[in-house]
Every structure is written in C-alpha cells, then in structure tokens.
Amino acid sequence: DTAVSQTPKYLVTQMGNDKSIKCEQNLGHDTMYWYKQDSKKFLKIMFSYNNKELIINETVPNRFSPKSPDKAHLNLHINSLELGDSAVYFCASSRRQERSPLHFGNGTRLTVT
Amino acid sequence: GQQLNQSPQSMFIQEGEDVSMNCTSSSIFNTWLWYKQDPGEGPVLLIALYKAGELTSNGRLTAQFGITRKDSFLNISASIPSDVGIYFCAGQKSYNTDKLIFGTGTRLQVFP
Numbered sequence: 403d404t405a406v407s408q409t410p411k412y413l414v415t416q417m418g419n420d421k422s423i424k425c426e427q428n429l430g431h432d433t434m435y436w437y438k439q440d441s442k443k444f445l446k447i448m449f450s451y452n453n454k455e456l457i458i459n460e461t462v463p464n465r466f467s468p469k470s471p472d473k474a475h476l477n478l479h480i481n482s483l484e485l486g487d488s489a490v491y492f493c494a495s496s497r498r499q500e501r502s503p504l505h506f507g508n509g510t511r512l513t514v515t
Numbered sequence: 516g517q518q519l520n521q522s523p524q525s526m527f528i529q530e531g532e533d534v535s536m537n538c539t540s541s542s543i544f545n546t547w548l549w550y551k552q553d554p555g556e557g558p559v560l561l562i563a564l565y566k567a568g569e570l571t572s573n574g575r576l577t578a579q580f581g582i583t584r585k586d587s588f589l590n591i592s593a594s595i596p597s598d599v600g601i602y603f604c605a606g607q608k609s610y611n612t613d614k615l616i617f618g619t620g621t622r623l624q625v626f627p
Contacts, residue, residue: 406557443601444518445558445617458614492557501565503548504605504615506557 405429406507408493414513415483423478423510425493433457434476435494435504436468445492451476452498483514521604521618529626534591536621538604546607547580547587548615553600561602562589594625 408425415421427434435458436448450458451470465481480487490511494504521538528534538547546565550558562573564580564587571578577590587604604618 443552443620443622445603446518447614447616450614460614494557501546501563503546503560503563505560506550508555508557 406493406495406505408491408507408510410510411508412511412513414515416515417483417485419483420479420481421483421512422480423491423493423512425476425478425507427474427493427495427505427507429495429505431495431497431502431505432473433496433498434470434473435496436476436478437492437494437506439490439492439509441489448491449476449478480512483512485514488512488514519604519606519616519618521621523621524619525622525624527624527626528594530594530596532594534594534598534623535588536602537586537588538606538618539586540606541585542608543584544606544608545584546615547578548605548607549576549578549587549589550603550605551600552603552620558603591623594623596625596627599623599625 406427433452435450439445448462449468453473454470467479470476490509492509493507496502496504519538519540548563549561552558562578567584569580575592579588602621605615607615
C-alpha cells in the first residue's frame with residue numbers, strides 16, 4: 403500500500419527518558435513534516451524537510467531533533483521527555499510543488515508519565 | 516502560532532440533515548484544503564481548492580474558496596453516520612515558502 407507510515411502507534415514512557423518516532427513514506431514525495439496535535443486537537447507544524455534539508459523549524463524546544471536520512475524517511479528524536487510533550491505526533495509528506503496537498507500518517511500517541 | 520478560525524466548534528445533527536462549516540483568516544491564502552480526521556487516525560484530504568471563487572465537489576461534499584481569499588466553506592449534504600469525525604480546514608500562502616496552517620476543527624456528531 404502506498405502510504406505514510408509511522409511507528410510506534412503508541413508510546414508510553416517516563417519523564418526524563420529519550421525516545422524516537424520513525425516515519426517512512428513510499429509516495430515518492432520530496433518533503434516531509436512533523437505535526438503535533440494537542441489534547442484540544444489543535445494541529446501545529448513542528449518541522450519540515452525537503453530532500454533531507456531542514457526548511458521549517460518552528461519554535462520547538464531543542465530537545466526535539468528531527469533527522470532525515472533520505473527523502474523517504476523523517477525520524478523524530480525527543481530527549482529528556484516532559485509531561486507537556488504528551489500529544490499525538492503526525493508525520494506527513496508532499497511534493498514541494500503547486501497542488502500537492504499533505505498526506506498524513508496515522509499518528510503516534512505519546513504519553514509521558 | 517497562527518491558527519485559522521473555524522466554526523462551529525461542534526455540531527450535533529440528525530442523519531439526513533445538511534451541514535455547513537466555515538473557516539476564516541485575517542490574511543490571504545492561495546490554497547485552501549479540507550481534511551477529515553477519524554478517531555485514532557490521521558487527517559485525510561477531502562477537497563483541495565487552489566483558485567479564488569472555486570467551487571469543488573467530492574460526492575456529498577462541496578467546498579468553496581472565498582472570493583476574498585480569506586475564507587472557505589464546506590458543506591455536507593444528506594449526512595450519514597460515517598460522516599462523524601473532526602473536520603479541519605487548512606490554508607497555505609505559497610507552496611514553496613510557507614507552512615500549511617490548520618483551523619481549530621469542527622467536531623461533527625450524527626445521530627441516526
């Protein structure tokens with residue numbers, strides 16, 4: 403199936419731990435994103451990479467570090483997890499051209515205890 | 516960060532009714548998108564609008580790109596139970612320089 407897939411779907415961890423979320427797309431897109439959805443369902447962009455190059459970096463704590471080994475993968479590493487990091491994190495991809503909407507993965511629900 | 520104002524925040528309707536929701540911005544966008552999110556899943560694209568005044572349909576869904584480029588509307592006709600979910604508008608100024616900004620969402624509940 404052609405899709406944006408991210409793992410794990412659920413992640414429960416304790417404060418202070420370091421964790422990673424992986425994302426892969428097989429749509430042939432050149433741009434990938436990480437969005438955060440809070441408990442009120444607000445969707446907010448965190449990062450965007452185009453061909454492995456960081457192009458959008460919102461005001462996200464530097465405990466969050468995205469890594470793009472190639473244009474089909476964008477991983478998110480989070481250091482020293484805090485309670486406020488609990489949210490659903492969505493990966494998305496698109497082509498960096500007109501009329502190329504974002505396609506989203508099914509999300510990773512992160513719970514920090 | 517910027518968010519688009521979406522209304523209503525939630526709707527509770529009976530099966531068969533028509534639904535209207537809208538999204539407004541203080542600034543101009545050149546792309547408007549409408550997504551639906553089911554529980555436990557990611558947003559799925561419903562309709563994409565790329566031109567001011569454009570009216571586009573996808574089955575029972577119709578969306579319009581406002582003439583001022585500061586708003587968009589989504590209508591659902593003859594609602595059915597599987598229309599339940601959260602509907603998000605999203606706007607973008609430029610595909611190569613600007614991020615896609617999401618609305619605050621409209622939660623739709625359909626009763627049989």
